[in-house]
Amino acid sequence: MRGRPSLPVLGQPQPERADAARNRQKIIDVTARIIAERGAAGLSLDEVARTAGVGVGTVYRRFGDRSGLILALLDEQERRLQTEFLSGPPPLGPGAPAEERIVAFLGALVDRVLAQRELFLLLEKGGQPWRGRPYRVHHIHLATLIGQVRPDADAAYLADALLAPVNAGLIAYQREERGMSVGQIKAGLAALAAAAVRA
Template identity: 50%
Template sequence: MNTRNRAAGDGAQMLNLLPTVGGPAPERADAARNRRRILDAAARIVAEQGPEAVTMNQVAHASGIGVGTVYRRFGDVSQLLWALLDDRERQFQEAYLSGPPPLGPGAPAGERLDAFLDALVDRVVEQRAILLAAQTAAPSARYTSGAYLAMHTHVALLVSEARPDAHSGLLAHLLLAPFSPSLMHHLSQEQQLSAPELQRGVRQLLTLRAAPDARPLPDGP
């Protein structure tokens, strides 16, 4: 099996091993449609007004689904917001693990890494309010969450393919470090930088050259 096919297989296998961001439990078609409508309505409210504006009544009205059904499906606002994060994370994982190239398998590792970082900027900017709330509640939980571990493993695989001599595990952490929700919130809200500007900044960071006498990092996990 060549490297590209192996990476694609590893990605598909990894997606199946992430219960914390897995798909919803099997459900009837009508229940699945209702769930989708509720989550899409909550996403619109968050995008337009922020997570603090989400109420179960407002989501029910926006989705056209009875408020009793919304409560039965999600319990309360906090559970609804976490379900929304899980849903968006699942979609993002499917895109970078099994979607079309260059984000998904089928493109060179360097192109896939560029596409992944661009897509991650879009995702973090779009979901910054919910992600920031989650980070504030439990700052260190980011690094042990299923979502972060999946991204770290994916980036490490791409780095090891593009640079076999590199410490891929360390570089993956460093490449993901700028995507801390608090930093992205500061840059996008307080510094008023757009997603394209942030994407260009990440690309420029990746093209900086090390000093001529810098020693290569040792291999590592």
């Protein structure tokens, strides 16, 4: 019926007020600008709030802490990656054998970490990134693919084991201290995946 307010759907987030949406975007834009100008290491929620012209309480209520703010910045690329592996072309998307999709997915995660390495390093330093929603989505996707190849295996554990090396700290060490190329890192992950899913 026209003019009737829509009811919230169970499990869906509540619609955002226009002023709250503007404040959220302003905070994210300011954060991105500060990181682009000075790097992520010195990022402070107090400075973000002051520069965005909002109360620091607004920032804390909205994002929780610095890790929550960084996750919001990473969200756009994360949504793009999820679209690609859920409905994009193979081998990352559906249509390729599960073994190929696992390798393509791990390679895409390496690219994702390298694209915003500083933010991922900061996120990892700030706590336990595997507790966040992106990790859970990656884990479910990878465990599902592993289960298709090895129904007898503990797919949840193997998914954790394959995701563990895809972290910014280790990749930075491999690139800077060991002189490994991105191709070597991806090849190593592919070999690890092959060993994990071999019957």
